[in-house]
Amino acid sequence: MASINYYYTKSVLETVSVNPIRFKKELLRATKNLMPYEIEHLSKWLLTYTTNKPELKEFIDDVKKCHNY
Numbered sequence: 001m002a003s004i005n006y007y008y009t010k011s012v013l014e015t016v017s018v019n020p021i022r023f024k025k026e027l028l029r030a031t032k033n034l035m036p037y038e039i040e041h042l043s044k045w046l047l048t049y050t051t052n053k054p055e056l057k058e059f060i061d062d063v064k065k066c067h068n069y
Contacts, residue, residue: 003038005033005038006034006038006042009026009042010045012026012030013026013027013030013046013049014049017049017053017056020055020059023056023059024059024062027046027059027063030042031062039063042063043060043063046059046060046063047060
């Protein structure tokens with residue numbers, strides 16, 4: 001079960017998604033604050049969320065590199 005931090009992180013990422021630099025910053029912050037299983041869920045969510053946002057897709061690899069997913 002995901003925590004409040006997970007849902008808060010998703011909310012923040014959705015809000016800052018208009019700015020790719022800020023999105024990357026918040027995404028890297030999330031990898032430090034979330035539990036490993038939450039990061040896995042976040043990675044899956046990112047795949048769906050960034051389908052129509054190619055400028056953000058490159059950051060999914062950053063999450064995977066941080067936690068070897």
